[in-house]
Amino acid sequence: MRLALIAHDEKKPDIIEFAESRLDDLERFDLMATGTTGKRLRESTGLDVERKQSGPIGGDMQIGAEIADGNCDGVIFLRDPLTAQPHEPDISALLRLCDVHSIPLATNLASADAVLDELVRVLDGGDRPESREAPVDDRPERRESPDGDDASESQR
Numbered sequence: 001m002r003l004a005l006i007a008h009d010e011k012k013p014d015i016i017e018f019a020e021s022r023l024d025d026l027e028r029f030d031l032m033a034t035g036t037t038g039k040r041l042r043e044s045t046g047l048d049v050e051r052k053q054s055g056p057i058g059g060d061m062q063i064g065a066e067i068a069d070g071n072c073d074g075v076i077f078l079r080d081p082l083t084a085q086p087h088e089p090d091i092s093a094l095l096r097l098c099d100v101h102s103i104p105l106a107t108n109l110a111s112a113d114a115v116l117d118e119l120v121r122v123l124d125g126g127d128r129p130e131s132r133e134a135p136v137d138d139r140p141e142r143r144e145s146p147d148g149d150d151a152s153e154s155q156r
């Protein structure tokens with residue numbers, strides 16, 4: 001099972017404290033993190049964490065791509081709700097993809113334990129909730145215009 005850990009700068013002490021308090025559980029996961037979060041986690045806890053780019057230069061997008069590819073089972077993203085982030089669109093996109101793919105997501109310390117508890121339950125052989133089925137894109141491949149022409153063709 002693959003778990004992403006991300007924290008904004010003001011929340012990095014929190015994610016390290018969380019990781020230290022749940023070290024035994026986290027060691028059972030294939031972990032990935034945005035660049036600086038991953039570096040800090042490795043230094044402070046010794047956890048083996050795959051590091052993506054730093055969030056503001058594409059790390060959130062890289063984790064979003066893992067979600068889209070079906071390679072991420074949970075996200076713990078300790079956001080700083082009081083500081084404007086230059087890469088807010090990337091953050092929104094990542095959170096959106098969690099919703100599109102029904103990925104368990106914790107955005108604060110209070111829910112991080114609950115998400116990790118749930119993932120550990122599944123890791124121990126518990127059933128995945130039905131909501132975790134992969135989304136199906138059942139939109140028609142080509143849009144038809146009212147007179148029968150293919151709309152995407154006529155726009156070219």
Ligand SMILES: O=C(CO)COP(=O)(O)O
Nearest residue numbers: 034035036037054055056
């Ligand atoms: O900005 C982030 C998430 O949006 C986190 O990035 P870093 O882990 O590189 O600080």
